[in-house]
Amino acid sequence: MKKRVIQFLLALSVVMIPIGAIATVSHMSEGAKVEAKAQKEVYESKGFGEMLYNFWKQTGIYAFLHPQEGVKNAKGDEVTKFQQSFGRLIMIGITFLLFYLAIAKGFEPLLLIPIGFGGLLANIPLANIIGDGGFIGELFKAGIENELFPILIFMGVGAMTDFGPLLANPKTALLGAAAQFGIFGTLVGAVALSQLGVFDFSLQDAAAISIIGGADGPTTVFIASKLAPDLLGAMAVAAYSYMALVPVIQPPIMKALTTPEERRIKMTTKRKVSQLEKMLFPLTVLVLTILILPESSPLIGALTFGNFVRESKVVERLSKTLQNELINIVTIFLGLSVGSKLAAEYFLVPETLGILILGLVAFSVGTAAGVIMGKIMNRLSKEPINPLIGAAGVSAVPMAARVANRVGMEEDPTNVLLMHAMGPNVAGVIGSAVAAGVYLSIF
Amino acid sequence: MILEAVKYMILGMGVVFVFLYLMVVVLDLQHKLLMKFFPESFEDSSKEPPVTTKREKLKKVAAITAALHHMKNS
Numbered sequence: 001m002k003k004r005v006i007q008f009l010l011a012l013s014v015v016m017i018p019i020g021a022i023a024t025v026s027h028m029s030e031g032a033k034v035e036a037k038a039q040k041e042v043y044e045s046k047g048f049g050e051m052l053y054n055f056w057k058q059t060g061i062y063a064f065l066h067p068q069e070g071v072k073n074a075k076g077d078e079v080t081k082f083q084q085s086f087g088r089l090i091m092i093g094i095t096f097l098l099f100y101l102a103i104a105k106g107f108e109p110l111l112l113i114p115i116g117f118g119g120l121l122a123n124i125p126l127a128n129i130i131g132d133g134g135f136i137g138e139l140f141k142a143g144i145e146n147e148l149f150p151i152l153i154f155m156g157v158g159a160m161t162d163f164g165p166l167l168a169n170p171k172t173a174l175l176g177a178a179a180q181f182g183i184f185g186t187l188v189g190a191v192a193l194s195q196l197g198v199f200d201f202s203l204q205d206a207a208a209i210s211i212i213g214g215a216d217g218p219t220t221v222f223i224a225s226k227l228a229p230d231l232l233g234a235m236a237v238a239a240y241s242y243m244a245l246v247p248v249i250q251p252p253i254m255k256a257l258t259t260p261e262e263r264r265i266k267m268t269t270k271r272k273v274s275q276l277e278k279m280l281f282p283l284t285v286l287v288l289t290i291l292i293l294p295e296s297s298p299l300i301g302a303l304t305f306g307n308f309v310r311e312s313k314v315v316e317r318l319s320k321t322l323q324n325e326l327i328n329i330v331t332i333f334l335g336l337s338v339g340s341k342l343a344a345e346y347f348l349v350p351e352t353l354g355i356l357i358l359g360l361v362a363f364s365v366g367t368a369a370g371v372i373m374g375k376i377m378n379r380l381s382k383e384p385i386n387p388l389i390g391a392a393g394v395s396a397v398p399m400a401a402r403v404a405n406r407v408g409m410e411e412d413p414t415n416v417l418l419m420h421a422m423g424p425n426v427a428g429v430i431g432s433a434v435a436a437g438v439y440l441s442i443f
Numbered sequence: 444m445i446l447e448a449v450k451y452m453i454l455g456m457g458v459v460f461v462f463l464y465l466m467v468v469v470l471d472l473q474h475k476l477l478m479k480f481f482p483e484s485f486e487d488s489s490k491e492p493p494v495t496t497k498r499e500k501l502k503k504v505a506a507i508t509a510a511l512h513h514m515k516n517s
């Protein structure tokens with residue numbers, strides 16, 4: 001019985017397979033015929049003039065001169081007529097300004113060059129580089145939408161940062177905490193202004209914008225892509241340009257809040273730091289994070305991983321990769337994808353101005369809060385503390401520490417504050433990551 | 444809304460301060476423990492003066508002499 005069944009099945013398959021194959025082939029040839037027909041329809045002969053005219057319609061000049069109503073970009077967002085014509089030209093002008101600042105003025109060239117060029121590419125009409133399938137669009141999806149790039153940058157930052165100065169004088173970490181007032185103070189300010197009708201930001205938007213006060217690029221991108229993806233471009237540009245402008249923004253605030261005597265305060269030498277202590281530090285911080293604020297463990301986890309790789313001293317190769325190759329590659333990708341948000345349709349909106357202003361306020365308030373905390377600590381503690389190092393509590397590493405050092409030296413050239421200022425500076429990185437974690441746990 | 448934001452501010456600053464203050468306390472504690480149990484890790488190994496033998500000193504002198512000689516001749 002079984003044999004028969006098997007024979008029947010075999011015979012059936014012998015018949016069925018060729019029939020199936022023939023059917024498929026004939027079907028395919030039919031499809032090919034249809035396609036050929038369609039192609040024939042497309043390739044009707046055209047006059048050379050018409051071809052030339054069609055080509056003219058595909059040029060950038062035409063696109064700039066003849067903006068159309070109701071055009072959508074590759075992401076499906078509406079682009080107004082103004083944004084298509086003058087808007088794009090204005091944005092291209094802004095990207096050239098970014099190049100100028102990066103090259104001639106030396107402001108954060110590592111970031112402003114990729115961001116600026118990303119913005120330039122994003123404003124090319126008809127090319128759709130930032131949409132689905134466009135290379136910057138794909139980079140954006142690969143690393144910004146899912147917050148991957150900021151985390152990778154944090155690993156590199158961890159591997160590049162020496163927490164020794166903080167370990168030598170842990171108290172100064174409180175200055176890094178105080179400077180985070182820039183973030184939360186601005187949250188209140190932004191919400192209040194929205195209530196008064198000056199701006200139109202939701203609570204989440206306000207929170208995302210206020211994180212600029214942490215002066216930490218990756219954290220800003222991380223929070224923006226979680227809480228307010230629409231505002232990402234303006235926020236990232238604000239954060240990175242204010243980080244670049246630290247030497248311009250901070251000194252007036254620092255000088256206004258301190259007396260010359262306070263600026264001349266010399267800080268005593270710090271305690272010794274052992275290699276073992278440095279190695280245990282990332283683990284200690286991570287354990288604290290796990291216990292208190294697991295929400296911020298992506299950022300702090302990456303930071304401490306990078307730092308552990310550095311201080312373990314047995315994986316020099318990995319440490320070097322994190323410090324150089326990885327962070328450089330990710331910076332290129334991050335810069336280009338952030339730049340894609342400089343497209344006219346995303347940047348030339350009323351919110352941008354609000355973000356730029358609130359970001360500056362956040363940054364200044366953070367600096368001021370750090371300096372004031374420095375003054376308070378100087379009164380209370382036995383050892384003298386120069387309030388200037390409080391300004392380094394915003395996390396722009398190592399620029400803010402250098403600025404504190406320079407302002408101190410202007411008053412007294414023998415007063416070297418750099419290493420003392422690095423303590424609050426690196427604590428500021430942890431502080432703003434904690435603040436980000438608070439936002440993530442709230443919203 | 445504003446009241447809500449003020450609440451978030453207090454919460455946020457509170458958490459940041461508590462976190463970093465705890466970090467300070469833990470780091471101080473860690474420092475003391477390490478000082479007690481691993482005092483040898485705090486001794487700077489790099490600061491020990493490099494041991495120079497007489498032979499090495501002579502080599503240095505020879506190198507300096509050669510350099511000076513070279514300078515004078517050229």
